[in-house]
Amino acid sequence: MDTALGILAYLGALALTAIASLLLAIFVALRARALPGAWLLVMFLGGVALWSLAQAAPAMFGSAAAPFTTTLIALSPLPAAAFVYLVFAYALSSAQRRVAVASYAVAAFASVIGLIFGVGDVLPWRGFPGFFVPSVVGWGVLCLTAALSLAGHVRLMRMWIEQQGQQRDQARAVFVSSAIGLVALTGFGFPALGIDAYPWPVLLLPFYSVALVYGIVRHRFMAADLWAQRGLVWLLLLAGAGAASALIAALPLALAGRPAGFLATWAALAATLLLGLALLTPMKRLVDRLVFPGGRLTEADIAAWRDELAEATDGESLTLLANRLLRERLSLPPDGPGLSVTGETVILTGWNDAPLATRHIAERFAALAGEAARRLEAAHRLVEVEREARLAELGALAATVAHDLRNPLGIVTMAATGAPADVRAEIGDQVARMNHLITDILDYAKAWTVAPQAIAVDMLAERFGIAAQVPQGMTVTADLAALDRVLSNLIDNARSLSTEVAMFADPGPPAVIDICDNGPGIPPEIADSLFRPFVSRRPGGTGLGLAIVRRIMVAHDGTVSLAERPGWSTCFRLTFGAPS
Numbered sequence: 001m002d003t004a005l006g007i008l009a010y011l012g013a014l015a016l017t018a019i020a021s022l023l024l025a026i027f028v029a030l031r032a033r034a035l036p037g038a039w040l041l042v043m044f045l046g047g048v049a050l051w052s053l054a055q056a057a058p059a060m061f062g063s064a065a066a067p068f069t070t071t072l073i074a075l076s077p078l079p080a081a082a083f084v085y086l087v088f089a090y091a092l093s094s095a096q097r098r099v100a101v102a103s104y105a106v107a108a109f110a111s112v113i114g115l116i117f118g119v120g121d122v123l124p125w126r127g128f129p130g131f132f133v134p135s136v137v138g139w140g141v142l143c144l145t146a147a148l149s150l151a152g153h154v155r156l157m158r159m160w161i162e163q164q165g166q167q168r169d170q171a172r173a174v175f176v177s178s179a180i181g182l183v184a185l186t187g188f189g190f191p192a193l194g195i196d197a198y199p200w201p202v203l204l205l206p207f208y209s210v211a212l213v214y215g216i217v218r219h220r221f222m223a224a225d226l227w228a229q230r231g232l233v234w235l236l237l238l239a240g241a242g243a244a245s246a247l248i249a250a251l252p253l254a255l256a257g258r259p260a261g262f263l264a265t266w267a268a269l270a271a272t273l274l275l276g277l278a279l280l281t282p283m284k285r286l287v288d289r290l291v292f293p294g295g296r297l298t299e300a301d302i303a304a305w306r307d308e309l310a311e312a313t314d315g316e317s318l319t320l321l322a323n324r325l326l327r328e329r330l331s332l333p334p335d336g337p338g339l340s341v342t343g344e345t346v347i348l349t350g351w352n353d354a355p356l357a358t359r360h361i362a363e364r365f366a367a368l369a370g371e372a373a374r375r376l377e378a379a380h381r382l383v384e385v386e387r388e389a390r391l392a393e394l395g396a397l398a399a400t401v402a403h404d405l406r407n408p409l410g411i412v413t414m415a416a417t418g419a420p421a422d423v424r425a426e427i428g429d430q431v432a433r434m435n436h437l438i439t440d441i442l443d444y445a446k447a448w449t450v451a452p453q454a455i456a457v458d459m460l461a462e463r464f465g466i467a468a469q470v471p472q473g474m475t476v477t478a479d480l481a482a483l484d485r486v487l488s489n490l491i492d493n494a495r496s497l498s499t500e501v502a503m504f505a506d507p508g509p510p511a512v513i514d515i516c517d518n519g520p521g522i523p524p525e526i527a528d529s530l531f532r533p534f535v536s537r538r539p540g541g542t543g544l545g546l547a548i549v550r551r552i553m554v555a556h557d558g559t560v561s562l563a564e565r566p567g568w569s570t571c572f573r574l575t576f577g578a579p580s
Contacts, residue, residue, distance in 0.1 A: 003127035006198055011056055017205040018052035021045045040086040047079020055188060058122040058130030066122040069132050074114030074141060077107035080148035087152040103148060114141040125191045133191050153178060177211030180204055294329040295357045297364060309372040315341045318376065322369040330358060339366055344377050346370045409434055448555040450479035457513065461503045464491050468503040476511045476576050482552045489545040490515040490572050511576045516568035
């Protein structure tokens with residue numbers, strides 16, 4: 001490898017490692033400082049950054065960097081002790097305090113010895129202006145540093161083997177990253193060991209940072225929200241892009257050598273700087289697209305979103321559809337930031353710390369979802385108005401029909417008084433059936449207005465004489481007469497089809513009452529249309545009983561539905577909108 005290019009690659013690797021370690025330390029300090037072991041990780045990462053600078057200084061300044069480099073290397077056992085303490089704290093080891101005291105004591109002693117007696121010197125080597133070469137004391141300090149690091153890795157290896165699930169993944173990620181760092185550090189020993197070769201292991205140092213970042217982000221070694229993790233990756237990639245731009249721009253200068261004369265040198269440096277800046281712009285765009293995809297919004301995107309959101313049929317389906325579209329656009333996880341739709345209101349959740357451009361996309365999308373929600377609400381109001389109008393017409397018609405039918409039925413009943421007994425009985429049954437149908441039609445067609453009050457549920461069970469499992473003192477807020485009609489319809493139907501009927505209740509909220517029976521159950525062919533008019537599950541029924549129940553529960557802002565309870569073939573569940 002060309003000497004100038006080799007030095008440039010060496011410095012680039014150390015610079016990337018220092019930048020990545022500092023950014024990681026800042027990230028942990030700002031986003032995860034409250035977690036156990038956070039400040040230990042900050043200390044360790046700071047130590048890695050300082051070590052990288054200590055090794056880079058001789059390659060830039062030669063022997064002039066000796067005081068700075070030797071001082072930092074003499075202090076290197078302290079970050080190693082922090083790493084040991086971090087690992088034992090992360091493993092929740094009962095010996096972590098004793099290990100911490102012993103590690104810091106030994107590291108502090110070694111650092112003091114190194115500072116007093118010196119750890120080595122900076123000497124020219126293989127074209128490098130300077131390279132650290134340890135003395136006997138320096139070897140002792142470095143060996144102790146390596147021993148502390150090895151102790152931490154042994155504990156990590158044990159965690160990797162013993163733990164399961166996420167903790168095992170975390171231990172493996174940190175172990176692998178630190179192992180890469182240990183291999184990279186061997187390159188600094190080439191001069192002292194007499195290895196006449198380029199210190200290629202040092203070039204692995206940036207991969208140590210990449211592996212550590214991957215471990216933190218992928219396996220959540222430090223708890224942080226999605227935007228903090230993406231921000232960390234963005235900073236690291238941007239730092240890498242900047243370093244790559246600088247290396248590419250400086251490559252011609254490194255290969256051609258330094259120009260002669262001040263003006264030529266200035267021109268070459270200016271050209272290098274301009275080329276680096278020109279390269280950085282597309283690289284930054286690439287980083288932005290990788291970490292924060294979907295950031296550019298076009299009119300075609302907005303039109304497509306409008307069309308897709310228009311397919312939703314209610315607030316729940318609109319929420320699901322909107323979250324899917326937004327998360328797909330921004331490459332977010334299923335449990336990531338999203339939005340919720342309640343009526344005509346759209347609420348964004350989890351976007352406060354998002355970058356401005358990404359948050360703008362979410363806000364623009366929320367506005368479109370709001371438009372769709374308002375259209376849905378308007379459509380539902382229109383349907384409701386039309387339904388009420390039809391019911392009003394049906395009520396007026398039913399009242400007329402009831403009047404016109406009941407008069408002839410009365411005449412038929414009186415005319416049958418002279419008929420034989422069996423004929424009178426048959427006419428009486430049919431007239432009663434017709435009157436029942438007329439009453440049901442009137443009840444279904446009329447506008448139910450309710451006057452809710454607190455009603456004791458156990459009292460309701462006693463009124464109808466059925467077994468009940470009801471929490472003591474439970475009440476529901478309902479209109480007594482209307483609720484009597486609901487329970488009468490359900491219980492009468494149940495009794496006509498079964499031998500046992502029972503009531504179950506849950507105070508919620510929302511409050512729930514179940515009416516269950518042990519009859520034949522609901523035929524599958526009518527299960528989906530059970531609450532529509534003129535659908536009956538019992539022979540001779542009018543088919544309006546359950547439809548009336550549904551209308552009354554809607555008037556209470558509640559619902560009626562089928563439910564399941566072990567040991568019962570059919571259960572109707574009444575859910576009340578007002579809390580008990």
